[in-house]
Amino acid sequence: MARRIAYIGEPVLTVEQVAFQCRLDPEDVVLELIEGVIIPGVTGQAESRTGAAIRQAEYEEEWPCHYASGHALDVGQATAIVSIGRILPDGSAEPLTVAHSLRNRGKESFLYFPDGRPAGELLIRYQAGIDLDAYPAVRSWLLMQAGTAHEFRETLVSGTILAELPDTMLDALLAEITVPPRF
Incomplete structure (x- = not known):
């Protein structure tokens, strides 16, 4: 099993991309949330689901x-x-x-x-690390997940029933880079 030594590249999403995806006005952008929680979180999600390096490391x-x-x-x-x-x-x-x-x-x-x-x-x-220009669907997945992470920042939502988009629809955006399972 490989272990990450360190990230060496820039984050794969910018604050501006996430703010645009979340339809945020400039005064509503919380840099610490987007840079410190959302971007690393969705990057980690994609790396975990695919087995591929998303951010250069x-x-x-x-x-x-x-x-x-x-x-x-x-x-x-x-x-x-x-x-x-x-x-x-x-x-x-x-x-x-x-x-x-x-x-x-x-x-x-x-x-x-x-x-x-x-x-x-x-x-x-x-x-x-991935070349997002070669795999634009991965960027779409990251931005969609960033929008969801921004809207629903907590692990529990009370009083509301949430329904996820089907995994097959979302995971298809990562299919081109998903490492096959090994036994």
């Missing part, structure tokens, strides 16, 4: 010995390999300089070693 994952060349990285939308290392018995990583190739196949990204996979457990560090 750096990730690290361990590859056991049985992962062969051409295995998929855990996080979709990988854009660059930062480093490859071998995990030593003491838990530290020995940097390796090996030929490698990263291939993004839409939903998943695969790491190949054309000269053969190095032996042992590997530590792969890579960057991943």
